[in-house]
Amino acid sequence: MSPVPPSNGPPPIDAATSPATPTISHPKPNGEGEPADASLPDNYVTYQLSRQTPLPPITWGNWYKELNLLHFAVLGLTPLLGIIGAFTVSLRWETAVWSVIYYFMTAVGITAGYHRLWAHRSYNASKPLQYFLSILGAGAVQGSIRWWARGHRAHHRYTDTDLDPYSAHRGLLWSHIGWMVFKPRRNPGVADISDLSKNEIVRWQHRHYLQLVVLMGYIFPTVVAGLGWGDWKGGYVYAGLLRLFFVHQSTFCVNSLAHYLGDAPFDDKHTPRDHLITALCTVGEGYHNFHHQFPMDYRNAIKWYQYDPTKWTIWVTSKLGLSSHLKVFPDNEVRKGQLTMQLKNLREVQEKLSWPSDNSHLPVISWESYLQQAQSRPLICIAGFIHDVEDFLDQHPGGRHLLTKYIGRDATTAFFGGVYEHSNAAHNLLSMKRVGVLHGGAPHGLEDKAIPPSQRLRIARYNEMSGSGYSSGALSDGDGFMA
Incomplete structure (x- = not known):
């Protein structure tokens, strides 16, 4: 009878019928040609870097020659005109409210649309929602979906490489805005966007991008303020220009601040970090360490109290029937990442502490030698270890006399509850005073007592697991000398 597979796992593989080698399934070409990354060499990064000659470094002498003039104009003129306008056009409260609302709308077009929907495919969106997000994303003036997603997929695939x-x-300023203002020093790594090339909404937005930018970036916010409460100039300056400046800086913080500020609770292999301030600046994209570990998850913040309005927006659209198949990485695997980093942090703390010598570093002493040496030194035997308590005689909470009476004797029973059931702290401190191992080790049944409480859950690397070093048995026969 064949075994019944567990309900929470896949069925077992029959070794007699399973193939000796796995079958590799290569991507199949589509209407737009085969995926761009279908035939990459295994050493693609090294290979590509060796074939490219980067542009020269940007210096004070050549910076103006290296400008990306289109990007420089958009990113430079927008705040300049907005600041000039702010000095000449008073801000009405209606326009201020509208500017904030439209800031969040166009930012969500990037975070929920460009980023989590199209770049990472973390959920499915209906056509009406896709059109809506693509239009709002154009209002953020950050390139078309195809251009934006291609660069972002390259960022994830080649994080922290050239x-x-x-x-x-390359620095906080470069990752924030320098890569946009200046010509790229190298071509970015290949990233497949064949799925986006087949998407009719993405193609439509790419084809009409310039018209959508003018309409949604500048005209629409101006018209709303103008027709709504007669503030045409204010709508253009505040809801158009200055709102756009803040949306730019918000999104750019995902590339810069989110790789600089905060901690790494899931993995510290790369630079992404989690921080509340970054989340507040980026409409929820600030839990970036989680995102780089689990990029297909529709969430950035996994705890209910963490600030992630983009996650909440996507969830609401799913309840309205506008989106579906919200991807969530298995909680068990997320917790593994958290545990790994917690153990790593604990290991760092552990390595900063002083620990007792294990059996392999202590001399093995016979009972007769112990008695002889105890006549000139305050030595006490407990659980198979011999301890020098000279520096603790006057500090013993129970008094000096309780220690001196056990010099040259076996105090195991007294220490483990016969006289007083000592605390974990006492066990840990005692282990630091070991100077030898009694020949024969700990009495039978007390072997586990040889391991101090602080070491019973000690963090060990995989290559340290072969030997515990905690055996209380004697390593060799004969007498020896104690340090």
Whole structure:
């Protein structure tokens, strides 16, 4: 009878019928040609870097020659005109409210649309929602979906390498805005967007992008303020120009601040970090360490109290029937990542502490030698270890006399509850005073007492697991000398 597979796992593999080698399934070509990354060499990053000659470093002498003039104009003129306008046009409260609302609308077009829907495919969206997000995303004036998603997929695939278009290793200013203002020093790594090339909404937005930018970036916010409460100039200055400046800085913080500020609760292999301030600046994209570990998850913040309005927006659209198949990484695997980092942090704390010598570093002493040496030194035997308590005689909470009476004797029973059931702290401190191992080790039944409480849950690397080093048995026969 064949075994019944467990209900919470896949069925077992029959070794007699399973193939000796796995079958590799290559991506199949589509209407737009085969995926861009279908035939990459295994050493693609090294290979690509060796074939590229990067542009020269940007200096004070050549910076103006290296400008991306289109991007420089958009990113430079927008705040300049907005600041000039703010000095000449008073801000009405209606326009202020509208500017904030439209800021969040266009930012969500990037975070929920460009980022989580199209770049990472973390959920499915209906056509009406896709059109809506694509239009709002155009209002943020950050390039078309195809252009934005291609660069972002390269960023995730080649994070912190020279093929990352906005690598954090090139500095905070570069990853924030420098990569946009200046010509790229290298071509970014290949990233497949064949799925986006087949999407009719993405193609439509790419084809009409310039018209959508003018309409949604500048005209629409101006018209709303103008027709709504007669503030045409204010709508243009505040809801158009200055709102756009803040949306730019918000999104750029995902590439810069989110790789600089905060901690790494899931993995510290790369630069992404989690921080509330970054989340507040980026409409919820600030839990970036989680995102880089689990990029297909529709959430950035996994705890209910963490600030992630983009997650809440996507969830609401799913309840309204506008989106579906919200992807969530298995909680068990998320917790593994958290546990790994917690153990790593504990290991760092552990390595900063002083620990007792294990059996392999202590001399093995016979009972006769112990008695002889105890005549000139305050030595006490407990659980198979011999301890020098000279520096603790006057500090013993129970008084000096309780220690001196056990010099040259076996105090195991007294220490483990016969006289007083000592605390974990006492056990840990005692282990630091070991100077030898009694020949024969700990009395039978007390072997586990040889391991101090602080070491019973000690963090060990995989290559340290072969031997515990905690055996209380004697390592060799004969007498020895104690340190």
